[in-house]
Amino acid sequence: MGGVALFFRLVLASLKGQALYPTSAVLATLAQFLVTGIEVVAIWALFDRFGTVQGWALGEVALFYGLVNVMFAIADALGRGFDVLGTEFLRTGAFDRLLLRPRTLPLQLMGHDLRMSRLGRLAQGLMVLAYATAQAGIAWTPAHVGLALFAIAGGVALFLGILVLQGTLAFWTVESLEVANMFTYGGVEAGQYPITLYARWFRRLLTFGVPLACVAYYPAVAILGRADPLGAPAWIGWLSPLAGFVFLALSFLAWGHGVRRYTSAGS
Amino acid sequence: MLQYRTAALAGFATQCWWGGIKVMVLAAFYGGAAASAPAGSLPMTLAHAVTYTWLAQGLLALLPWGSDPEVAQAVRTGSVAYDRLRPVDAYALWYARSAGWIAARVLPRLALMVAFAGVALPLAGWGQWGWQPPADLAAALVFVLSAVLALLLSTALVMLLNVAATAALNERGINAFATPLVVVLSGNLLPLPLLPESWQTALLLQPLAGLMDIPMRLYAGRLAGWPAAGGLALQAGWTIALVALGRLAMSRTMRRLEVQGG
Numbered sequence: 001m002g003g004v005a006l007f008f009r010l011v012l013a014s015l016k017g018q019a020l021y022p023t024s025a026v027l028a029t030l031a032q033f034l035v036t037g038i039e040v041v042a043i044w045a046l047f048d049r050f051g052t053v054q055g056w057a058l059g060e061v062a063l064f065y066g067l068v069n070v071m072f073a074i075a076d077a078l079g080r081g082f083d084v085l086g087t088e089f090l091r092t093g094a095f096d097r098l099l100l101r102p103r104t105l106p107l108q109l110m111g112h113d114l115r116m117s118r119l120g121r122l123a124q125g126l127m128v129l130a131y132a133t134a135q136a137g138i139a140w141t142p143a144h145v146g147l148a149l150f151a152i153a154g155g156v157a158l159f160l161g162i163l164v165l166q167g168t169l170a171f172w173t174v175e176s177l178e179v180a181n182m183f184t185y186g187g188v189e190a191g192q193y194p195i196t197l198y199a200r201w202f203r204r205l206l207t208f209g210v211p212l213a214c215v216a217y218y219p220a221v222a223i224l225g226r227a228d229p230l231g232a233p234a235w236i237g238w239l240s241p242l243a244g245f246v247f248l249a250l251s252f253l254a255w256g257h258g259v260r261r262y263t264s265a266g267s
Numbered sequence: 268m269l270q271y272r273t274a275a276l277a278g279f280a281t282q283c284w285w286g287g288i289k290v291m292v293l294a295a296f297y298g299g300a301a302a303s304a305p306a307g308s309l310p311m312t313l314a315h316a317v318t319y320t321w322l323a324q325g326l327l328a329l330l331p332w333g334s335d336p337e338v339a340q341a342v343r344t345g346s347v348a349y350d351r352l353r354p355v356d357a358y359a360l361w362y363a364r365s366a367g368w369i370a371a372r373v374l375p376r377l378a379l380m381v382a383f384a385g386v387a388l389p390l391a392g393w394g395q396w397g398w399q400p401p402a403d404l405a406a407a408l409v410f411v412l413s414a415v416l417a418l419l420l421s422t423a424l425v426m427l428l429n430v431a432a433t434a435a436l437n438e439r440g441i442n443a444f445a446t447p448l449v450v451v452l453s454g455n456l457l458p459l460p461l462l463p464e465s466w467q468t469a470l471l472l473q474p475l476a477g478l479m480d481i482p483m484r485l486y487a488g489r490l491a492g493w494p495a496a497g498g499l500a501l502q503a504g505w506t507i508a509l510v511a512l513g514r515l516a517m518s519r520t521m522r523r524l525e526v527q528g529g
Contacts, residue, residue, distance in 0.1 A: 024440075031443035038447045042457040049309075049461055050296045179277040182284045190288050197295035198288075 010111025032120025059135025069125030071155030081109030154241025402488025
């Protein structure tokens with residue numbers, strides 16, 4: 001059985017486990033839907049009060065918001081094993097068991113505890129995307145659908161890369177540090193608006209450091225058919241999601257370094 | 268929290284980061300409004316909204332996010348029985364413990380946030396994005412009073428969550444549904460005055476405004492004189508009402524609570 005087959009088995013086992021308590025799973029999903037949905041209230045209220053922001057309308061901003069939330073919902077479901085690496089694997093010694101298995105380590109972690117409740121954020125993101133379509137009059141040509149899927153895949157890779165880095169950091173700190181939240185939850189918060197709103201140093205960080213703008217902003221501008229206020233050529237959005245995959249590859253390089261450094265606590 | 272310095276600093280850095288994003292977004296919205304809307308048509312200035320945001324970040328730990336983890340654990344392990352046997356009022360005991368728990372988490376973070384947004388940002392030349400001082404001395408004094416009331420109010424709400432967690436023997440579900448309400452209605456998500464005009468009366472009168480919004484209005488001098496007294500009375504009134512409700516709910520829950528032996 002290959003690593004990928006094992007991954008699907010783990011996912012299935014995880015989902016089956018949650019299905020044993022259906023009420024709990026449904027309530028957790030509903031709670032996720034509510035908790036992640038409150039950001040919509042803030043955005044809506046700001047547009048209700050101010051009308052537009054730097055020429056962006058609510059429907060257009062909804063596209064950014066929807067894309068980022070869909071990306072993060074999927075990455076968060078897949079990356080939970082990296083998120084809790086410090087507390088659930090390193091401190092307990094359970095990590096040694098994973099290392100002993102002759103299967104790909106990252107796939108074992110990705111299959112760990114795939115939460116149904118992440119559907120709450122996903123559903124919310126998809127609903128906002130539907131709203132954006134109606135409000136901003138987005139014509140979903142096959143090319144645009146393809147670009148959106150490419151951007152989402154790149155975004156999932158990017159957020160997963162951040163979670164992998166968070167896990168890597170745990171090899172040094174043993175604790176799962178809140179600091180990664182700056183780029184996971186903070187990335188979702190920042191990515192739900194067009195980056196033109198931010199100061200220049202922050203835009204650069206979101207483009208070249210943690211390339212959130214490459215997976216969300218530039219593709220969304222291309223889908224909306226708008227000229228980029230920052231002056232980037234139109235074709236950028238069709239290529240930039242690749243940055244997410246590059247980020248993930250680099251994260252795994254750091255991860256490999258961390259794994260080689262790992263010495264068991266022996267417990 | 269002082270034992271886990273790295274974790275606390277990491278949490279603090281996240282709060283600054285988060286505040287920074289919110290401030291930039293608000294500044295962008297206000298920047299557009301300055302061109303289109305006439306001055307004075309907005310319920311609060313950008314400087315006020317920015318200060319509100321930093322205070323909200325500093326007071327994050329004050330909000331009644333969920334039940335006291337110690338109480339939840341006591342219920343699960345059965346050590347709640349000891350609390351029942353003590354010759355003191357169980358509600359008062361838990362209330363005092365929760366208030367202390369909240370205050371101990373809020374004060375260091377609030378001090379750090381003032382140092383960051385009130386001192387470091389202006390020194391770095393980003394004064395317009397920093398935490399502004401209170402309107403005047405009277406506003407500052409009344410704010411301190413209001414902040415204490417906010418702590419008492421928050422504790423009363425945590426006590427209700429404690430009782431709910433005791434009744435359900437599990438705190439997770441209750442906390443999950445309490446969070447979105449608290450975030451929106453306290454003004455943590457967005458300053459309450461920026462929410463739609465038609466909601467304003469209801470927003471001001473509901474109990475969660477006393478957690479952050481009323482102290483902030485007092486701080487900025489938006490409530491002064493008799494309205495300021497009204498704001499404080501609102502906070503005190505809700506606290507008393509929620510404490511009474513909490514006591515009633517607790518005595519009913521405790522009578523039904525079964526502690527397993529062992």
